[in-house]
Amino acid sequence: GQSLEQPSEVTAVEGAIVQINCTYQTSGFYGLSWYQQHDGGAPTFLSYNGLDGLEETGRFSSFLSRSDSYGYLLLQELQMKDSASYFCAVRPLNRDDKIIFGKGTRLHILP
């Protein structure tokens, strides 16, 4: 089967750095994506790693290591508005264009 594992909750302090991990079991996929969802809102696309390594977009970075079946989202200079749920997701090879989502990590930020 195919599955993605994330911690259910993470807590960090405003201004700090936090890393949200995602480990997966899948036979093959195109890339690892991350989505952000605020309470009451819709998921929105944050980042994509098609190749191994680090991708940086402002305060957010995402990393993928296919050999380790592992990826993470790194949030720097945390702001209160970053309080949200974060989902990792993959699009498996040869499985149409379906996306498989992890169950999400709720990020709590303390002042």
Next chain:
Amino acid sequence: DADVTQTPRNRITKTGKRIMLECSQTKGHDRMYWYRQDPGLGLRLIYYSFDVKDINKGEISDGYSVSRQAQAKFSLSLESAIPNQTALYFCATSAPDTDTQYFGPGTRLTVL
């Protein structure tokens, strides 16, 4: 204007009623999806469609049906609603061969 819209945004109904949730998009995408979200369970795929004539079941299609009326419209129906279908429902679209999905604002459905 939003690229992906859903109606209604909130709905309360009773057990046994037939309910239709509608989704429209202006992104010109062929691929459309319906997801259900429950606390702690993430996003689970109900149905997906690659064009008007191509509709496929997702992981939790039992109790649901869909209709792709046009490239821009994809509706989800609950034939006979039951309380455990109470959830947040999202429609999403994507372009072919891409990982990025664009979500509508969601419909919060409560079945009493």
